[in-house]
Amino acid sequence: MRADGTFIAVEVEDAAAGDTELARRLAEACPVDIFLASDSGVALVDGNLDECVLCRLCLDAAGARGAGSPVKIIKLYDDGALLD
Numbered sequence: 001m002r003a004d005g006t007f008i009a010v011e012v013e014d015a016a017a018g019d020t021e022l023a024r025r026l027a028e029a030c031p032v033d034i035f036l037a038s039d040s041g042v043a044l045v046d047g048n049l050d051e052c053v054l055c056r057l058c059l060d061a062a063g064a065r066g067a068g069s070p071v072k073i074i075k076l077y078d079d080g081a082l083l084d
């Protein structure tokens, strides 16, 4: 799944999006509530995407950074560079 704001896009690999434990960790980690934990896994809050403060707590919660992470923070304002 992917959701795009103006400055930031967030992508969660489909294989990970249904992981309710990952969803819980992401929802707990993100200080600006971009992730929600639902019964079916990860949900993204479109209206909060551009509030991302690039803190990397979601990447730590996902256990990986960069291209190998199931969670990707895409800097649309920087030609789509990944936060790693």
Ligand code: SF4
Residues within 6 Å of the ligand: 029, 030, 031, 032, 033, 034, 051, 052, 053, 054, 055, 056, 057, 058, 059, 073
């Ligand atoms: S980098 Fe920080 S603010 Fe941005 S989505 Fe991840 S946890 Fe939330």
